[in-house]
Amino acid sequence: MTDTHASFAITTQALSKRFDHLTALDGLTLEVTQGHIFGLLGPNGAGKSTAIKILTTLLDASSGSATVAGFDIARQPIEVRRRIGYVPQMLSADGALTATENLNLSARLYGLRGVRRVTRVKEALAFAGLEEVASKLVRTYSGGMIRRLEIAQATLHYPQVLFLDEPALGLDPIARRTVWERLQQLRTSQGMTILITTHDMEEADVLCDELAILHQGRLAVTGKPDVLKAQVGENASLDDVFVYFSGVVIEQGGNYRDTRESRDVIHRLG
Structure with missing residues (x-):
């Protein structure tokens, strides 16, 4: 770790989370550069969602420390929450409301008035x-439209750091590309730091400036996608990198109901 966190939007030091006899996250140490898109990769149960919930102050760490946007997640959680956006795996848009109503509700929660x-x-x-x-009504939207709405909701207040748990989960290829374009636009236009968890190696390759692979709660490797591919071998893909460092082969997996059900399944497994 460096002596200063000034150039990092997120830092963690030996961050761990234990549930009774299960260690979900084990000594995670990371630095995420401001303005970068950073990917957390790993199989189900690797600790990705646990890490993101700790960094968004939804879950307390058992040990270790972390900062987000320059503030300590344990000692300054309110300051952290003011500076972040979060799009969870679980459906967060209300299907019984319109897009405008969903956005107005979120805007009020962020304190935006008039x-x-x-x-x-x-x-x-x-x-x-x-x-x-x-x-x-949002329940009439496709999965891609819902995801775009959720990202818009989470960024109404122009957060410094945006967290997304499986942003392209359950989307068709065209919808995925559109979501990726929106995320790249946020990074380019606002200098926003974005941390995503994903099972999608293409998504990680296209979006991420840097990534980390977690395995059984521990950090297996971190680095730039091209550098990691070069370490594994000539003409290696990011799938090869994933298998090499985690020993696990990833299996890749509509409408409002389909989107909700697919996210519910992944949430239970993760």
Whole structure:
């Protein structure tokens, strides 16, 4: 670890989480550079979701420490929450509301009022590409539309750090690409730091400036995708890197109901 955290949006030092006799996260030490997209990879049960829940202050660590946006997650959780956005695996958009209603609800929770709220909601609908369907119930949306809405909700307040747990889960190839474009746009236009968990090696290869592979709660390796591929061998893919460092082969996996059900399954397994 370096002596200063100034250039890092996220740092962890020996971060661990134990549930009775199960160690879900074991001594995770990471540094995530500001303005980068960073991927946490690993099979189900590797500790990815546990790590993201600790960093978003939804779960207390058993030991170790971490900072997000320069603030300690244990001692300054309110300051951390003010500076982050979070899109969980579980469906967070309300299917019984329209996109505009979902965004207005989120805006109020973030403390956005008056003209500022109206402006941000309008911007968010444009960002998500949902202007033409803004008054339709979210339960009528495709999985890709829902994910774009959830990202828009999580970034209404222009967070410094955005966390996404399996951002392209259950999406078709075109919807996945659109979500990736939105994330790259956030990084480019706002300098936002983005941390994602993913099982999708193509997603990690396309999006991530750097990544870490977790295995059984421990950090197996961290580095830039191209560097890690070169370490494994000539013409190695990121799938090869994953198998080499974790010993596990990844298996890749609609509408509102399909999206909800697929995310529920992954959440139970993770």
